[in-house]
Amino acid sequence: MEIFESLFSKKGLILQRIAEDLLFIDLNDRIPKVGDLSEKYNVGRGTVQTALKYLEQSGSITLEAKGHMGTFLRSKSIPALFKFCGAERMTGVMPLPYSKKYEGIATGLSSQFEKNHLSLSIAFMRGARLRIDEVSKGRYDFALVSKFSATEAIRRNPDLSIALSFGPSTYVSKHAVFFSERDNFEIKDGMKIGIDYNSTDQQLLVKAEADQLDIEFVELNYMHLLQHLKAGTIDATVWNIDEIDSELYHMMPLVSEFSIKEEQNIGEAVCVIRKENKKAEYILKHLNLNEVKTIQRMVVKGEFIPKY
Numbered sequence: 006m007e008i009f010e011s012l013f014s015k016k017g018l019i020l021q022r023i024a025e026d027l028l029f030i031d032l033n034d035r036i037p038k039v040g041d042l043s044e045k046y047n048v049g050r051g052t053v054q055t056a057l058k059y060l061e062q063s064g065s066i067t068l069e070a071k072g073h074m075g076t077f078l079r080s081k082s083i084p085a086l087f088k089f090c091g092a093e094r095m096t097g098v099m100p101l102p103y104s105k106k107y108e109g110i111a112t113g114l115s116s117q118f119e120k121n122h123l124s125l126s127i128a129f130m131r132g133a134r135l136r137i138d139e140v141s142k143g144r145y146d147f148a149l150v151s152k153f154s155a156t157e158a159i160r161r162n163p164d165l166s167i168a169l170s171f172g173p174s175t176y177v178s179k180h181a182v183f184f185s186e187r188d189n190f191e192i193k194d195g196m197k198i199g200i201d202y203n204s205t206d207q208q209l210l211v212k213a214e215a216d217q218l219d220i221e222f223v224e225l226n227y228m229h230l231l232q233h234l235k236a237g238t239i240d241a242t243v244w245n246i247d248e249i250d251s252e253l254y255h256m257m258p259l260v261s262e263f264s265i266k267e268e269q270n271i272g273e274a275v276c277v278i279r280k281e282n283k284k285a286e287y288i289l290k291h292l293n294l295n296e297v298k299t300i301q302r303m304v305v306k307g308e309f310i311p312k313y
Contacts, residue, residue: 019046020056024089027066027081028287035075036068065089083291084122087284094124095288097276098136099149101129101228102311104247109301110149110175110274111313116300117292127313131227132203134158137277141165146285148277151176153270154205155277169276169289171298176274177245180210180264181256184241185234190257192241194219199234199242201227206271210243213263 023042030036037045042053060066065085070076087093095118102108111127118125128145130136133154140148141162150158152170159165182192192198192215200211200222207227215222223239230242231254246256259265278285303309 016052019048019052021090022046023056024060024086027078028086028090030078032078034078036078087123094126095146095285096126097147097149098128098130098139098145101131105305106247108311109304112304112311113297113300115313117297133205134203140277140279146278146282147289149274150277151206151271152273152275153267155275157205158277164280165277166280167275168278168286171274173269174272177272178247180243180245181258182214182241183234183244184255185237187255192218196220196240197223199223199225199230199239201225207243210264213261214243214259216261
């Protein structure tokens with residue numbers, strides 16, 4: 006039996022919309038009346054009844070009619086409903102996977118999607134601001150950024166929201182000020198400081214650490230900052246300490262009140278979505294967060310081979 010000739014036919018689109026309605030209904034709750042769905046989608050009652058019957062026959066749902074009390078949703082296959090409402094594949098954009106934390110969270114998310122019989126396509130892009138802009142434009146379902154970057158973005162664009170928070174130290178452990186010379190222990194007037202304006206976290210930390218000082222900002226790609234530090238083209242920068250060999254780099258703790266106050270928010274990974282993307286919100290909130298974090302920890306410790 007063809008799916009209403011095609012999911013892109015008029016009847017197929019009704020099937021998609023009804024599948025999406027049922028996706029958001031809790032088990033054992035009453036579903037909308039056939040007449041209400043018919044009026045909502047401006048189609049005949051027969052089209053609605055056929056759609057519901059097809060979803061039942063495909064094993065996507067189990068309904069129980071209780072006479073004048075209405076019809077109740079007794080079971081549902083989330084992967085099947087995702088397929089019918091066009092959400093079986095999601096797209097996410099993450100930081101470049103230069104750290105095991107990022108590889109771990111990508112692996113954990115991929116594992117959860119696979120477990121739920123869903124597909125996840127991950128793109129990698131430097132700069133939280135760029136990633137969030139791509140979500141705002143509808144090019145990706147979610148962006149992985151720090152909680153701090155997400156909060157700043159939502160303040161500017163209330164159409165965004167945080168759909169999933171991973172907890173402390175899931176994005177980065179800590180940041181520090183890195184110096185090119187080992188006899189430097191603080192940022193001073195006259196220094197050249199590396200900054201990446203596309204990285205909300207790094208940009209604000211650099212400006213907080215260099216506040217009120219007469220320094221020169223040198224705009225660079227975040228991934229090239231340490232190379233420039235080694236080459237001596239900049240005197241200092243702010244970078245995260247994950248997987249950094251302390252013998253190779255001279256670093257000092259952050260000292261500004263702002264940096265210390267916001268360190269926890271900068272360290273927490275979150276997924277940012279458009280508020281209107283209810284399917285993405287539903288999927289992300291139904292992932293097993295503990296399993297994602299367990300896999301991340303195992304990848305960081307070298308106990309699990311990254312797969313994403």
